[in-house]
Amino acid sequence: MPKILMSGNDAIAEGAIQAGCSFYAGYPITPQNELTAYMANNMPKRGGIFIQAEAEVAAINMVFGAAAAGVRAMTSSSSPGISLKQEGISYIAGAELPAVIVNIMRGGPGLGNIAPSQSDYFQATRSGGHGDYHCLVLAPASVQEGYDLTYLAFSLADKYRVPAIILGDGLLGQMMEPVKLTSQRPGLPAKPWALTGCAGRKANVAKSFYLKEGDLEKLNLKLQKKYKEIIAQEQRWEELFLDDARLALVAYGSMARIAKSAVKTLRAKGKRVGLIRPVSLWPFPKKAFAKPRNKYLVIEMSYGQMLEDVQLVLCGKAQVEFLGRSGGGIPSEEEIISKVNKIYNG
Amino acid sequence: MPKILMSGNDAIAEGAIQAGCSFYAGYPITPQNELTAYMANNMPKRGGIFIQAEAEVAAINMVFGAAAAGVRAMTSSSSPGISLKQEGISYIAGAELPAVIVNIMRGGPGLGNIAPSQSDYFQATRSGGHGDYHCLVLAPASVQEGYDLTYLAFSLADKYRVPAIILGDGLLGQMMEPVKLTSQRPGLPAKPWALTGCAGRKANVAKSFYLKEGDLEKLNLKLQKKYKEIIAQEQRWEELFLDDARLALVAYGSMARIAKSAVKTLRAKGKRVGLIRPVSLWPFPKKAFAKPRNKYLVIEMSYGQMLEDVQLVLCGKAQVEFLGRSGGGIPSEEEIISKVNKIYNG
Amino acid sequence: MPRITINKNKCKGCLLCVGVCPQGLIVAQEALNVRGVKPVRFKAGGKCAGCARCALICPDCCIEVYK
Amino acid sequence: MPRITINKNKCKGCLLCVGVCPQGLIVAQEALNVRGVKPVRFKAGGKCAGCARCALICPDCCIEVYK
Amino acid sequence: MTERIIIAGSGGQGIMLLGKVLAEGALLENKFVTWLPAYGPEVRGGAAHCMVTISDDEIGSPHIDQADALIIMNQLSLDKFKGRLKDTGLMVVNSSLAKPDQSMETKTISGKFTDIAIGLGNIKVANMVALGSYLAAKRIVSPENILKVIQEMAPKDKPELLQVNIAALKKGTEFKHG
Amino acid sequence: MTERIIIAGSGGQGIMLLGKVLAEGALLENKFVTWLPAYGPEVRGGAAHCMVTISDDEIGSPHIDQADALIIMNQLSLDKFKGRLKDTGLMVVNSSLAKPDQSMETKTISGKFTDIAIGLGNIKVANMVALGSYLAAKRIVSPENILKVIQEMAPKDKPELLQVNIAALKKGTEFKHG
Amino acid sequence: MDKIYSHPQSLRDVPTHYCPGCGHGLAHRLIAEAVDELKIRERVIAVAPVGCAVIAYDYWDFDCSEAAHGRALAVATGIKRVRPQNIVFTYQGDGDLAAIGTNETIHAANRGENLTVFFINNAVYGMTGGQMAPTTLLNQKTSTTPEGRDAQLQGYPLKISEMLALLPGVKYIERVALSSPQEIIKTKKAIKKALLNQIEGVGFSLVEMLSPCPTYWGLSPKDSLEWIKNTMAKEFPLGVIK
Amino acid sequence: MDKIYSHPQSLRDVPTHYCPGCGHGLAHRLIAEAVDELKIRERVIAVAPVGCAVIAYDYWDFDCSEAAHGRALAVATGIKRVRPQNIVFTYQGDGDLAAIGTNETIHAANRGENLTVFFINNAVYGMTGGQMAPTTLLNQKTSTTPEGRDAQLQGYPLKISEMLALLPGVKYIERVALSSPQEIIKTKKAIKKALLNQIEGVGFSLVEMLSPCPTYWGLSPKDSLEWIKNTMAKEFPLGVIK
């Protein structure tokens, strides 16, 4: 199949459909409206369900229902709408349902603006909802990856029975790039736990409520075990020029694209810099930091959220510097280069 | 005034009223219903407004309105209800309004149960809502402190124009203890920014929306500056037996009470252990960790959330161990002691 | 003769059945059941109509009716 | 004679005023305004009734009426 | 001194009140005290218990794992909590509604609190009989202070209620353990 | 080779489409390409711009700070973006609606694109005139491929629309810079 | 001798956690009976609320989903749209359906989802300790209206069934009462009709049941039934609303 | 010569970001005029929505609050309860008021808050690019109903004003249209009445304005007014509803 020009929002939607997503519920919000519109246009034609929900809260709970009934289900929104979904996401995690949630982040806090941002990293990676749960979080840096990672998110969500988040930003959602669509529909796994009517088996229940003393702790221990396995198995990242790097830049999503340009420019000037681009944000790709290295520069469109994960991994074993802007500000290649120049020696 | 026996929920409510809180909106949820009921009983009699909102989302937005109009305003809930308030809290932070939010945490994720828990630490300290904002977070460990810290929360919220969270758990909310009520009503600060009608001045606007390029980044920089000041000024903690401690336990809220018992028992047996009890969770009391010490044991009713803050402070400079249970499980004094015995030497 | 059975250990002693039996055939018992409440019992020998009013009103599905 | 003024630079050229003027006194202009749209103008010398229909319908509050 | 007491029975038996009276009494004596309620899923007729800790020292957990005393008002509670009494602890059992295990080695006071309360004309004061008998065995709080608490708590317009509560408390104090 | 182009004008001028045609053309030539739209608060009649980057290499930010070329369709956009052209850059201006600053030192093509489009019978094809004149100056994508794109994008049931677009593109290519 | 009233198959034979005289037990049983009689046990997917009936799935013997408080109809929409062959109903209290869940209720109804709703109106929040519900009567005392509900401050008892009846997507609404054997028979009929509507594809159907909460009404179970008849049904008139 | 129609004081003399022919500008102006005429500019606290009118506070010259999308009536409740001496109104689109904000709308109305609501029904989500609104007409094409709204899938245009009229706490509801000079005069009257009600303590009042969105209706401004008259007002009949 030839490449086609597609926006990130469209590619994510198409990736979902290719992954066998047959239920989508969402509520409009910029900068992810194209995704909702794509679903409105395509789902009915291609055998899926599209619902424009009355609100984000309803949308996430519709997804809870569809996921409980055993189908691949998705919702999408942008920052304020994702905040509203936190209770629902916590329920999905607690009921161990697989589902995909897309957050095309915009500037915050509050109504903020519609400029790209990465300020919801904490919310995504550290359970913005209540309770000790995690979502698998994947952060595409290109439109192609928007497509690929969404496809992947569904299979990981099913595999572990956890909610998975695609964390993009307004740049990624709205830009167009060439994409290669891989059109093999996956085999969908059996879901004996799903609610399908109890013919020929005991009744199934989808729930996160455990009243009897000890039962909720048991669920939590089960979740923790699962999370350990995910941490062991599902760390993903991209690296560039790390072999001899004195300084590794760390950036994800759209930010990583700019960081990559900076790295290339700096290499051209003989600076030994490299790049770690986390692709899975949770689990955070600790393995990428295994090799001893002197210095890191974390770059975000926010004020130091992923920074904490880098610090937690390195635990004082390397110097960690930070460059971040927020509220629509995007660290430019020049800013990165000048920051690198400042910290590269010494 | 003599001490009276009061539940944590009641003490928090009374602390708010004493602090001049004149608007409360909430929606029932266990284990904080006594707080709502106390407000229902007392606010109307004492010149305040009580509204049982139709839902948590409405409650937090009513608080937005009352706070924007210049009065001290509060809402309370427990974990799932607090998840629903995340968008509203982000708006309050973005519009720089002072308000107090009480979370009497219960077991999660999802509906979970009504047992005490500390699993919403991340949500409280790392902005469960969208955007780069922070709430001031205070964690009472006794009913008296429930009263005192709520009183304090209002004045800090006003001082910095930020949302402040009282983070308690079901134990604290429902237990009764003797409390001394201090009944001086504070002088309320002037709020020239409040919405009161534009008589004699330019029109005021309460908002978090900044469309013009650069404006939202400016707001964010202003917020970050404020947060730096709060970090410098408002770290609070309690310490016990730290002077010669080889091992410091770190625990907050109800958990710290049990840790304290354990410390006393261990001291009686000649073990040099001490306790750091963070009272402000955000800002995290980094200053308490300034003195070099070998070992720490972090104890939580959750699976290692505050742990990250301790690790971030220590940055590899000390050994950090962890003991945690969740979903209603509470690490007991015995479990703490046996963990200490295991790690004390070596 | 129609009759009813009462699941004594599920009974919560709400007495709703007592109130609706046109024949007054259901009465409270003194001895506590496993739940710690006083269940009701069927007064045998009365003229049970098999009307099932008692069964209809029982919130705890304790009563079955035979006719 | 009643007349109107039109704030040319606020005008968005929606032409609603044109449609409601019973006297046909408002017409589109060819030259663009600062917004880059073709604003309307008042044809002086006509029989303006001062009825204010134009002002009433203008979504952008461009029109004031004198009588 | 730290005394940890679990009081358990079913909703409607005045379990929470019993604990509160004890806690208020301790407060009058300037002790440290905590009271912690727990409810089952049942609103009414279900299990209910509370935990009271009284101490000369700051109190750690209000939650009690191993108690110094159990005040048990019915069989279900006995079954549920008997394992949570220290070997040196005191068991107070309402034998109207629970049959204490003969094999138990701990000090036990058992009495037909409910029957006594019925005898006093108000089944609801069984809790005060139980409290009285606990206090007779363990003077953690002086009966005078408990009396004061009861007097303060009682609705002023129902003097007869106060009297029957006081009578129940007295009846309780007459129990001997053994 | 990396070419960064900002295309700006007002809503309704076909700004986004201009960018997309260019991007699709680049895709046909197997180049790396990104297209990034930006909308103001106004839905209609407001400012609109998009950014197209075409490169032989992987592209970093789709957002352009300093452009290699500006295609400017009205005065407001000119004022807003003229500072974002590299010294070595190319400025393409629609002089029907914008007056290029004489003091600018950069290479400039200016033409009355809107007037030309009106002349062609469809004011909306001013964007294609502009594209044509840009391509005449910078052969980042071959005009043949752009033609292909236009042919593919055009609604099949409106052949006259296709024709006028092609005509507009051609007119554009006849511009000389200077 | 025939058993003429027996324990329905769809109801597990276990004791419930409900208070003596609580209407939830009744409603559960009637729904189970209807499911049995319509022979749809193996097709049913129920959505339990958050409220006193939160563990309804421990009592019913068919597939069930939980839903976050108030979101039962969103969850049910998700289920029914992807499994139209199943029979999906929600069971919701007044707080769940008419306070926090108002939005989900109205829009699921307005979409005309082919769903069945069992709405337990007990004029109070049972699970959380007897607070005011949207359906609480004027002057009724609750833990959050200690002086009784005051129209000036808390507004009026919300008749959401009447509001829903305005929506073209809604096909059947009836208000019944769990207050006497006669009314219980009517209730059962309404329940069956509401389920049958779904089976036949008619569309959104709702049965509102006035249901006793003796505990938070501060009444005996018997007096609670009287109160329904004499007081509550005055404010919430029984009968087919649509 | 007298100025008989002039720019209201409460409206700042700045260009708006609205599309040509958009009804928001009209509604803003009429509200500003009413505020001026009632002499309440210094007492007003308005609550702006999230929708195309999100920056209404840049246009009005009196105190304003933002509200999260859909929560204007919750915010207004908070303001009015603590400042009863002020005149508090919300200004909300159909998505804001009747989709995401349905719960807040219904319960503020049911509490009978002494508030005024200006409800801009343009049958579409303007701000986010023309998606279906709860008020979108059947067969109307929007970006999320590319084949037109289908009653089977998306339900019916929601007449929330009619639903609200059932609530005893609601004192006045009128539906008007921003479609001609005559209707605009009526609109202004309704706006004044709704504000006066609050001044006089009458209680919850709402004015629903059918308002043109030429952009997402795909019509010229003039045709948009025709469409209101001939199509939209058929589905949403004008007049006093309560």
Ligand SMILES: Cc1ncc(C[n+]2csc(CCOP(=O)(O)OP(=O)(O)O)c2C)c(N)n1
């Ligand atoms: C988001 C959220 N808010 C609040 C609660 C607490 N809560 C549980 S049930 C309930 C209301 C119960 O009332 P109702 O729906 O009328 O059911 P009932 O118990 O009366 O049958 C509330 C407020 C919750 N679990 N989740």
Ligand SMILES: Cc1ncc(C[n+]2csc(CCOP(=O)(O)OP(=O)(O)O)c2C)c(N)n1
């Ligand atoms: C929580 C949340 N969800 C969604 C949005 C995106 N959003 C902004 S305005 C709007 C709807 C606008 O429609 P309407 O209320 O009818 O106002 P209009 O623009 O048509 O005047 C939406 C969905 C948001 N800002 N916040």
Ligand code: SF4
């Ligand atoms: S069946 Fe009728 S007559 Fe027989 S016990 Fe029951 S209510 Fe009484």
Ligand code: SF4
């Ligand atoms: S109605 Fe049922 S629960 Fe109540 S007393 Fe009779 S048998 Fe027992």
Ligand code: SF4
């Ligand atoms: S006032 Fe009346 S007559 Fe005069 S220009 Fe306006 S609409 Fe025409």
Ligand code: SF4
């Ligand atoms: S109505 Fe107003 S904006 Fe529209 S054309 Fe006339 S003057 Fe211009």
Ligand code: SF4
């Ligand atoms: S509280 Fe009320 S609704 Fe809940 S179980 Fe008890 S009687 Fe039933």
Ligand code: SF4
């Ligand atoms: S999109 Fe519609 S509602 Fe929004 S400004 Fe344009 S015309 Fe007005």
Ligand SMILES: [Mg+2]
């Ligand atoms: Mg209820």
Ligand SMILES: [Mg+2]
């Ligand atoms: Mg709208």
